[in-house]
Amino acid sequence: MPQEFKRQYKEILEQYTLRQTEHNLYEGQNFSKQLIQKNISPEEVISIHKASLEEIIPDLPEDVSHSFDLLIEVMIRYGLALKEHQTLIKKQENIKMEMELAANVQQTLLKTKVPEMSGLDIGMISVPVKEMNGDYAHFLSDETSVGIAVADVIGKGIPAALCMSMIKYGMDSLSGAKTDPIIVLDVVNRIVEKSVSDSMFISMFYGRYETTESMFTYASAGHEPPLFYSAKNNEFTELQAKGLLLGVIPNVKYEQHSIVLEKGDFIVIMTDGVTECRSKEGFIEQKKVMEIIESVKEESAQSMVEYVFHKLEELQDFEQRDDFTLVIFKKM
Amino acid sequence: MNLRSSVDIITEWDIVAARQLGRNEAKEVGFGTVDQARITTAISELARNIYLYAGKGNIEIKQIAEGNLKGLLVIASDKGPGIPDVRKVMEDGYTTSGGLGAGLPGVKRLMDEFKIDTVVGEGTTISATKWLR
DSSP states (O other): OOHHHHHHHHHHHHHHHOOOOOHHEEEHHHHHHHHTTOOOHHHHHHHHHHHHHHHHTTTHHHHHHHHHHHHHHHHHHHHHHHHHHHEEEEEEEEHHHHHHHHHHHHHHHHHHOOOOOOTTTEEHHHHHHHHOOEEEEEEEEEESSEEEEEEEEEOOOOHHHHHHHHHHHHHTSOOOOTTTHHHHHHHHHHHHHSSTTTOOOOOEEEEETTTTTEEEEEEEOOOOEEEETTTTTEEEEOOOOOOOTTTOOOOOOOOOOOEEETTTTTTEEOHHHHHHHTTTTOOOOOOHHHHHHHHHHTSSSHHHHHHHHHHHHHTTTTTEEEEEEEEEEEEE | OOEEEEEEEEEEEHHHHHHHHHHHHHHHHHOHHHHHHHHHHHHHHHHHHHHIIIIEEEEEEEEEETTTTTEEEEEEOOOOOSSSSSSHSSSSOOOOTTTTSHHHHHHHHHHSSSEEEETTTTTTEEEEEEOOO
């Protein structure tokens, strides 16, 4: 038993047995901070109490004295539980640190640069809900074409993130930005189908914009349909394209469609982190999302995606529930 | 002085007998109340493991000395099924009791030295030492 602690405790206890003041109690409470800091276990504290009491009251009844031995016995497991708890907290800190490292690796691995294209304004935001992102956005570009892949692994965290690396691998094996969307999906689907367990589902959208014709060509593997905003008609429509989720079967026929953009038109590509936002009143409706986007349609594409994210975050009381990815292509 | 004594663990009541033996020896070595309680808790845990998982076995208590250092050695042995994955049972939070701060990691914490020898299908011997400081 650390003698210094015993001396201090005895002093506090002696004062308290004489006068039961709040001040003495406060001192006792402060003393417990020191005990915790120095890792003094509960059973030791009781033992200190017992020894101090026996010194303060020399004729302490024996049965009272014995009662503390029982209490010591009872507290041993509390002491053990406390130590176990401390070890587990340390372990958790280590895991957290590893997760952060892994998240960094992932970020580096999945880094994509928003390309600069003449006549096209591009904005992108991708915010994971946990350290690791289960959403994926990747650009391919050359002088006149820009391709955008947006994928979403159903599920979050590490398994989703590991899955993403595979899509990245599939995308890297493509020859360039001019590849047809249905070819892109076909290649990635074959890779995913071969290497992913049946319980993993990935949706993916691929679109390619050609600046020479202002044409956007797209295909989808069960992904959230993007929104197309027509400036002339001042209205949103969904860009529908049928196609099975990635990795279910090897040979899938994807649909490919094209649309021509006029000045001020834009396309909004997103993951279900955007469409499945929910506030206290329930799901935030698509109409609401459209309203938010429309209210900032004159801004740059990057300002638009950032505004939509913050606005939806606000509507959800700043509790993000799913990985959130939003890309806007706006014709200038 | 009898420096070596043991208790066979066959029924749950033998756990109490092993504790009693451990406490007497610990007192004799000169351990204080808190360490006595730690040693007996470790013995309880070891004896309970024998009773629950091996059916029967033995707890041996030895007073030991190394130079000026005096201590108590607890040896729990059984011819039970053995432990297939020692690392796992030594992990915090693994015990089936679910985070009650005991199990083998608890025994290791309560004592100063801890050693485990186990062969699947042959049995387990656990030695744990507490030194008097």
